[in-house]
Amino acid sequence: MSIDTSKVADTNGTSSSSAAKPTKAGVVANWADERLGLATAMKKNLRKVFPDHWSFMLGEVALWSFVVLLLTGVFLTLWFDPSMAEGEYTGSYDPMRGVEMSQSMKSTLEISFDVRGGLLMRQMHHWAAMIFIASMMVHMMRVYFTGAYRKPREINWVIGCLLLFLGTIEGFTGYSLPDDLLSGTGVRAADGFMKATPVVGSYMSFFLFGGEFPGDSIIPRLYVMHVLLIPGILLGLVAAHMLLLVYHKHTQWPGPGKTEANVVGFPMLPVYAAKAGGFFFIVFGTIALMGGLMTINPIWKYGPYDPTKVTAGSQPDWYMGWPDGLLRIIPGWETELPGGYLISWNVMIPILILPPLMLTVLLLLPFIEAWITGDKREHHLLERPRNRPTQTALMVALMTFYGLSWAAGGNDIIAIKLDLSINQITYFMRAAVFIGPVIAFIIARRWCISLQRHDEGKLLHGYETGVIMRAPDGGYSEKHLPISEAEAYTLTARDRETPWSPEREIDENGVPAPNSRLNSLRAKLSTLMYADNVQKPTAEELDEARHHAEHELALQTAMDGVSADGHQFDGTHPVEGESLRGGH
Amino acid sequence: MRFLNRSAGRLSRHRRKPLAGLVVLLLGLVLTGGLYSLFSPGAQAETSTTSEDVTKGRELFIVGCSFCHGQNGEGVLTDNGTQYGPALTDVGAASVDFQVGTGRMPMAQPGQQAVRKPAVYTEEEIAQLAAYVDSLGTGPAIPDEADYSTEGLSDEERQAAITRGGQIFLTNCTACHNFDAQGGAMPRGGFAPSLRGVEPKYIYEALLTGPQSMPSFSNGNLTPEEKRDVIAYLEETSEMPSYGGVGLGALGPVAEGLFAWVVGIGALVGFAVWIAAHTTRTTRRKDGDIDETGAHA
Numbered sequence: 001m002s003i004d005t006s007k008v009a010d011t012n013g014t015s016s017s018s019a020a021k022p023t024k025a026g027v028v029a030n031w032a033d034e035r036l037g038l039a040t041a042m043k044k045n046l047r048k049v050f051p052d053h054w055s056f057m058l059g060e061v062a063l064w065s066f067v068v069l070l071l072t073g074v075f076l077t078l079w080f081d082p083s084m085a086e087g088e089y090t091g092s093y094d095p096m097r098g099v100e101m102s103q104s105m106k107s108t109l110e111i112s113f114d115v116r117g118g119l120l121m122r123q124m125h126h127w128a129a130m131i132f133i134a135s136m137m138v139h140m141m142r143v144y145f146t147g148a149y150r151k152p153r154e155i156n157w158v159i160g161c162l163l164l165f166l167g168t169i170e171g172f173t174g175y176s177l178p179d180d181l182l183s184g185t186g187v188r189a190a191d192g193f194m195k196a197t198p199v200v201g202s203y204m205s206f207f208l209f210g211g212e213f214p215g216d217s218i219i220p221r222l223y224v225m226h227v228l229l230i231p232g233i234l235l236g237l238v239a240a241h242m243l244l245l246v247y248h249k250h251t252q253w254p255g256p257g258k259t260e261a262n263v264v265g266f267p268m269l270p271v272y273a274a275k276a277g278g279f280f281f282i283v284f285g286t287i288a289l290m291g292g293l294m295t296i297n298p299i300w301k302y303g304p305y306d307p308t309k310v311t312a313g314s315q316p317d318w319y320m321g322w323p324d325g326l327l328r329i330i331p332g333w334e335t336e337l338p339g340g341y342l343i344s345w346n347v348m349i350p351i352l353i354l355p356p357l358m359l360t361v362l363l364l365l366p367f368i369e370a371w372i373t374g375d376k377r378e379h380h381l382l383e384r385p386r387n388r389p390t391q392t393a394l395m396v397a398l399m400t401f402y403g404l405s406w407a408a409g410g411n412d413i414i415a416i417k418l419d420l421s422i423n424q425i426t427y428f429m430r431a432a433v434f435i436g437p438v439i440a441f442i443i444a445r446r447w448c449i450s451l452q453r454h455d456e457g458k459l460l461h462g463y464e465t466g467v468i469m470r471a472p473d474g475g476y477s478e479k480h481l482p483i484s485e486a487e488a489y490t491l492t493a494r495d496r497e498t499p500w501s502p503e504r505e506i507d508e509n510g511v512p513a514p515n516s517r518l519n520s521l522r523a524k525l526s527t528l529m530y531a532d533n534v535q536k537p538t539a540e541e542l543d544e545a546r547h548h549a550e551h552e553l554a555l556q557t558a559m560d561g562v563s564a565d566g567h568q569f570d571g572t573h574p575v576e577g578e579s580l581r582g583g584h
Numbered sequence: 585m586r587f588l589n590r591s592a593g594r595l596s597r598h599r600r601k602p603l604a605g606l607v608v609l610l611l612g613l614v615l616t617g618g619l620y621s622l623f624s625p626g627a628q629a630e631t632s633t634t635s636e637d638v639t640k641g642r643e644l645f646i647v648g649c650s651f652c653h654g655q656n657g658e659g660v661l662t663d664n665g666t667q668y669g670p671a672l673t674d675v676g677a678a679s680v681d682f683q684v685g686t687g688r689m690p691m692a693q694p695g696q697q698a699v700r701k702p703a704v705y706t707e708e709e710i711a712q713l714a715a716y717v718d719s720l721g722t723g724p725a726i727p728d729e730a731d732y733s734t735e736g737l738s739d740e741e742r743q744a745a746i747t748r749g750g751q752i753f754l755t756n757c758t759a760c761h762n763f764d765a766q767g768g769a770m771p772r773g774g775f776a777p778s779l780r781g782v783e784p785k786y787i788y789e790a791l792l793t794g795p796q797s798m799p800s801f802s803n804g805n806l807t808p809e810e811k812r813d814v815i816a817y818l819e820e821t822s823e824m825p826s827y828g829g830v831g832l833g834a835l836g837p838v839a840e841g842l843f844a845w846v847v848g849i850g851a852l853v854g855f856a857v858w859i860a861a862h863t864t865r866t867t868r869r870k871d872g873d874i875d876e877t878g879a880h881a
Contacts, residue, residue: 054853054860061852094743095750095820112827123828130844131852138849181754181763182836266863275859282855290848295828296840301763301821303754311758311836312768312776318841410838412769421696421773 050272051252051265055142060276061135064283065128066238072125073227079115081107082177082223084216093300101179101304104219108178108299124291129174131287133167133319140164144365144395147383148251151376154366156244161362163237166230168319173226175297175317179219182297184305185314187218196347214307254381254493256486263380315409325408326350329429361398372525374500386455387494389448390529393441400440404433445532452534455491458483459537460545469556479556482549492536500526634715641716644709648690657720675793676723677714682789684710686782696773697796724792731808732784734816746820749813752806757814760798764834765818770797780822784815 022030033039050056083103089096091106093113101109111118140160143149149157172190176183191213195201210217249263258264266272290296302311316324326349333345369391385392407414408429415422462480469477483491502519506512513519537545598604646655652669654660659671672679683689684705688698705713714726734742754763760776762768767778774797779787791811794800801811832839 052860052863054857057856057860058853061849061856095746095817095824097743098747099751119828126840127844127848130841131848134845134849135852138853181758279855279859282859283852286848286851286855290843293829294843294847295826295831295834297837298764298828298831298834300827301834303750303763306755309754309758311754311763312760313762313766313836313838315837317837318844321838321841413835413838415769415773416767416775419773421771422769423772 045246046267046269048246048249048268049263049265050250050268051263053253055146056250057279058135058139058142060279061283062132062139063238063242064280065132065135065287066234067280068128068284068287069125069132070231072121072128073231075121076111076118076125077227079107079111079118080104080177080223082220084179084214084219096300096303099304102219104177104223105179105299105304108180112300120288120291122291123294123296124287125174126296127290127294128287129171130296130318131283133164133171136160136164136167137319140362141395141399145385145392146251147379147388147391149366150379151370152248152378153244153251154370156241156248157366158363159237159241159244161359163234163241164362165359166234166237170226170230170234171317171319173222173230176222177219177226178297178299179305180297180299181302181305181309181311182299182314184214184307185310186316187222187305188213188307189316193347193351196344197352198341198343198348214305249380251380251382253490255490258381258493260378260380313413315413318406321409322402322405323351323355323409325405325411325429326354326433328411329405329408329426329433331430358398358402372500372522372529381493383494386448386451387533389445389452389533392448393445396444397437397441401433401437404429404436408433449532449534456534456537459488459491460541462549480549480552482546488542492542494536496535497530497533499523499530637712637715638719639716641712641714641719644705644713645716648704649713652691657717672717673721674723675717675721677718677726678724678789679793679795680714680717681710681726682786682793682795684713686786688795697770697775700777724789727785727788727792727808729785732788732812732815734812742816745809745813745816747817748810749815749817750821752810753814753817756801756806762835764821764831766834779818784819787815787818788812 029039081103085103086100087103087106089099089101089106089109091097091110091114093109096109108122111122113119143157143160172186176187176190191205191209194205194208197204205213208218208221209215210221250265252258252263252265255264266275303309315321327347330346330350333349335343335345337343408425411422411425411429414420415425462482465479465481467479469479471477501523502513502516506516645653645657649657649669649672652660653672654669657672660668662668680689683698685703687701687703690704691698692701703710717723718725734745737745753765757765757779760768760770761779762776765779768776770776776798788811790798791801791806791814792803806814832843
């Protein structure tokens with residue numbers, strides 16, 4: 001026989017208990033949870049911890065500028081007409097009125113001059129695109145310099161590289177849409193690049209343009225790529241990038257209490273959501289200010305595209321600047337094959353070979369490193385750039401190559417603004433793109449190792465206090481004091497490295513081990529990576545250093561208050577009871 | 585008629601005399617020279633200058649220009665055959681007015697290109713120099729203000745002129761001078777100068793005479809009206825407000841990329857540092873707590 005317990009009082013109070021009236025938000029949340037069952041997932045993820053460091057927010061700049069791109073881009077689609085049909089401009093910009101131009105140029109002028117807020121939106125969209133790709137690149141460098149691409153994050157590195165690549169393509173398609181003089185010149189250049197592909201070049205070009213350049217289908221096709229295809233892929237990749245970030249958890253800097261197995265920082269709600277949300281508004285505001293105050297791509301000055309026209313200062317947007325620079329400095333090499341076929345090395349090398357090669361190198365970096373080190377462990381603690389001298393130097397060398405090529409892309413502007421000869425800039429750059437990265441590699445690597453020595457000095461001899469001591473015999477020395485335990489922990493929170501060497505090259509029967517060539521390459525690279533690095537001091541060395549420091553301190557304490565300035569021993573004073581080393 | 589026949593007969597008697605050939609040659613030269621100077625463009629300028637101007641111009645020329653351009657403006661060649669200063673025998677008054685009026689001549693020092701600087705000569709002296717150089721041969725005259733001014737056009741005609749001028753400008757000028765007339769680079773340290781702040785007269789003269797690396801746009805190439813239209817477009821666009829905000833030098837995507845990195849990424853990284861520095865860390869500590877530097881609070 002069952003007892004109805006619902007009527008049984010469970011308090012000693014005189015009135016029966018009843019549930020508190022739920023708040024309005026609670027009612028809504030409960031309604032949603034009963035149907036979606038999100039509470040369990042949210043409970044965990046709203047408390048998800050993110051570590052705090054300025055460099056972890058660089059990727060956020062990219063994310064938020066992408067959001068700005070989506071918002072302003074939707075606004076622009078409402079008025080932009082991606083058609084190459086010719087028509088007479090009749091809008092309010094006087095100097096262009098009556099000029100024949102394509103509908104896309106016409107509608108872009110209309111957005112700029114006749115749509116309320118249109119020019120602001122156009123300029124914000126363009127600035128946001130520049131910042132989107134720039135921040136992706138800065139974020140990527142942060143990830144590389146700190147070793148955040150190591151296991152288990154290699155896939156996310158690959159996704160990031162693809163985002164950078166696709167962002168660049170997305171930027172180029174957008175740059176080409178207004179069909180103004182500058183973008184038309186860019187599309188013409190792209191047509192030339194395609195045609196430089198051996199054998200299939202002209203077919204590819206005719207396929208893309210629907211006939212001979214410019215035709216009337218390139219803008220609508222680029223438009224579909226720009227607003228549908230690439231943004232769709234970008235969104236998907238961004239989602240995957242973020243999901244993997246949540247799944248892997250964020251990396252953190254080493255320090256007391258921070259291990260490979262935890263994440264020390266602030267929870268998503270309320271702290272991190274507020275910070276990230278606030279940062280969105282800062283990014284939005286910065287881009288809005290730039291869009292409102294700084295001219296970008298003044299198409300009304302360029303006028304409509306016409307293959308007979310060109311303007312000085314015709315450059316792509318910055319992210320395409322480095323292949324353009326290589327194109328500007330490469331000698332006019334070409335080979336004529338029998339049958340009159342021409343191989344244009346001068347276009348193929350800088351545009352069709354080097355950029356894909358650079359992307360491939362970037363994609364492979366984590367895997368090459370993993371192969372050299374043979375490291376199969378997970379890494380959630382970051383490395384300081386100085387503690388990975390060879391990798392840091394490698395990225396610096398790549399950046400130097402990139403930077404020099406990039407500068408070559410602005411050779412004409414450099415020439416007029418710095419009063420230089422464009423020819424001399426070209427000759428200089430031809431050599432510098434090869435020599436510069438090598439010099440940069442050597443300097444960056446030695447610099448890192450010097451910084452490692454400095455850290456070692458801090459661990460073993462303490463930090464420099466800036467207090468200069470004069471010894472009784474006249475010598476000067478700087479007083480060093482031991483660093484705090486927390487700092488010492490942080491400095492030593494890294495692995496001890498040993499260059500990898502193959503176990504046995506040749507066995508007892510004189511048979512070389514399989515892959516011995518590959519192994520010796522791996523051994524050489526591992527030696528390059530590790531052999532010159534300064535390893536952290538051993539526990540014994542640290543102990544000894546501490547004892548030494550205590551001894552020094554004792555000696556110096558003995559001197560405190562003793563006026564052993566040397567004048568006692570000048571022959572005119574009695575020296576009874578005086579000693580150079582205090583009471584020691 | 586009889587008189588004519590008789591004179592012809594008298595002349596004809598001398599036709600086989602030794603000096604006859606010379607006389608015919610002289611007559612022919614005077615006739616062609618006279619006709620040429622009547623119809624050549626330089627003829628107009630000569631009407632407004634006096635022989636006194638030419639004499640004074642020659643004095644100035646001997647002092648200031650002849651070292652490079654030769655005592656009679658015939659030019660000076662260097663040993664290896666290049667020009668020290670080119671011949672000025674057929675450059676015309678417009679060329680002198682442009683080169684000397686904009687301070688490009690006399691050059692302060694040899695260089696890839698003569699640069700604009702404050703004029704060394706007064707307007708009167710420039711006119712005298714121009715008169716002298718013009719007297720050396722042919723060449724375009726200094727344009728009149730009516731040639732490059734849009735005064736007297738109705739608003740609609742003026743607007744049409746500006747639009748037409750813009751298209752001519754974009755077709756012929758932007759390749760070197762940039763879409764906003766800010767100038768651009770030429771080979772070996774040369775450059776196409778900015779056209780902003782250049783007086784219409786000098787733009788017109790530069791078009792006519794093609795100074796330095798510039799091609800000359802003769803009246804057969806760009807009619808005087810078309811030249812006027814280009815100048816009208818340039819004037820219109822320099823008076824125009826900068827619609828998009830600060831122009832960033834109107835140098836195209838290179839300047840934009842620089843600002844995206846320095847201002848955009850610079851500011852945003854600055855904000856990131858600022859946000860990360862202002863954390864929720866509490867400042868209240870209990871006794872015995874150890875802070876990050878390891879010191880006891």
